[in-house]
Amino acid sequence: MNKSKAGILIVGILAFACSQPLEDNLQSFTNEVFSDLDISTIQNLETPYESTFNNSGGRSSGAIVNLADISTKLSEIFPDAEVLESEVDEERGLEIWEIKLKMPGGGILKVSVLKEIGEIIKMKGKSGPYTYEIDPGGSFISFSKAKELAFGAADGEISQWSLELEENNEWEYEFHIVGSKNRYEVEIKGFEGEVISVKEKQDDQDEDNDGEDEGDDEGDENDEEDGQSEMAPEEVVNFVQEYFSGDVIESERHHNDNGTTWKLYLENEQGAVVKFEVEESALEILKVSGEIGPFDYNIEISNNLISLQTAITKLFMEVDGELTQWELKVEEHDEANNWLYEFEVTSSTLRYEVEINAETGEIIKIEEED
Numbered sequence: 123m124n125k126s127k128a129g130i131l132i133v134g135i136l137a138f139a140c141s142q143p144l145e146d147n148l149q150s151f152t153n154e155v156f157s158d159l160d161i162s163t164i165q166n167l168e169t170p171y172e173s174t175f176n177n178s179g180g181r182s183s184g185a186i187v188n189l190a191d192i193s194t195k196l197s198e199i200f201p202d203a204e205v206l207e208s209e210v211d212e213e214r215g216l217e218i219w220e221i222k223l224k225m226p227g228g229g230i231l232k233v234s235v236l237k238e239i240g241e242i243i244k245m246k247g248k249s250g251p252y253t254y255e256i257d258p259g260g261s262f263i264s265f266s267k268a269k270e271l272a273f274g275a276a277d278g279e280i281s282q283w284s285l286e287l288e289e290n291n292e293w294e295y296e297f298h299i300v301g302s303k304n305r306y307e308v309e310i311k312g313f314e315g316e317v318i319s320v321k322e323k324q325d326d327q328d329e330d331n332d333g334e335d336e337g338d339d340e341g342d343e344n345d346e347e348d349g350q351s352e353m354a355p356e357e358v359v360n361f362v363q364e365y366f367s368g369d370v371i372e373s374e375r376h377h378n379d380n381g382t383t384w385k386l387y388l389e390n391e392q393g394a395v396v397k398f399e400v401e402e403s404a405l406e407i408l409k410v411s412g413e414i415g416p417f418d419y420n421i422e423i424s425n426n427l428i429s430l431q432t433a434i435t436k437l438f439m440e441v442d443g444e445l446t447q448w449e450l451k452v453e454e455h456d457e458a459n460n461w462l463y464e465f466e467v468t469s470s471t472l473r474y475e476v477e478i479n480a481e482t483g484e485i486i487k488i489e490e491e492d
Contacts, residue, residue, distance in 0.1 A: 158215030
């Protein structure tokens with residue numbers, strides 16, 4: 123397999139000299155928009171932890187990469203991390219598994235794995251502490267080396283980081299650093315370990331190129347706490363444990379116009395992980411989702427709704443395969459707010475998305491994808 127390696131500096135980027143003051147190297151920040159990728163491009167590139175993922179046989183054409191196999195590979199790479207959740211998403215026009223890991227020390231890492239060939243396309247540290255190590259292997263420099271270079275370029279604390287393909291399909295580390303007065307974006311070559319650029323960011327600019335502004339100063343101050351890991355109040359923990367017997371392995375506090383909500387991840391003795399979203403003041407469940415199996419437990423949040431196992435029985439009367447995820451939430455259908463179960467089932471060649479009315483047990487939708 124031919125491997126592309128970064129070697130061409132991005133046009134217009136200023137060369138970085140460590141001997142010069144930071145101010146002499148600063149560039150203005152502009153949002154980046156990347157074009158879509160195709161599978162053949164990725165197959166001809168070196169990817170993070172490629173040797174580990176190649177052992178899964180993920181390159182076989184036409185087969186859906188099994189989530190369980192991906193989780194096993196990630197467990198080999200990060201043996202002390204815990205898988206919190208996984209979902210199907212899209213990255214630069216390609217379908218991915220996005221898997222959230224709780225790293226040793228409590229940091230949250232998101233790994234994007236291409237569904238078709240089972241290779242990592244992106245890694246992103248969403249929240250710290252960033253005391254863990256990541257060594258993608260091959261020609262890649264390690265995360266600790268990239269972090270050292272980033273701190274040499276800008277003074278402050280890391281708010282988030284990523285390793286992903288940039289403009290010329292070259293791998294780059296990108297660090298967002300918050301200083302005492304300024305915020306910076308530092309780009310570093312993923313292979314050679316050279317600082318490409320240091321950009322100053324304003325408070326209302328997009329933090330991670332996701333198309334959303336960060337908000338004003340007041341909003342940013344609140345956002346420092348929003349979504350961060352924090353132990354939920356005892357009454358919230360006790361409340362969710364009435365529905366699912368497991369230990370809380372992660373909890374996040376979120377703010378919205380209606381008050382404070384919590385996301386709690388619970389793991390039972392069999393390794394199953396269930397996420398609850400709870401409104402704090404009313405102790406009300408907003409959403410429940412089964413992130414990691416086995417799914418042999420039962421959850422029943424109301425006498426007015428069918429139980430999880432009843433819904434699963436109805437599910438497998440309609441489709442065959444392996445249950446990979448489920449979710450119970452309120453969603454608007456036909457001008458009515460109904461509780462719905464949403465299931466994802468995969469076989470060797472197909473993926474199904476099934477919706478079931480949690481109040482009546484009626485199958486609402488079955489979608490097939492190759």
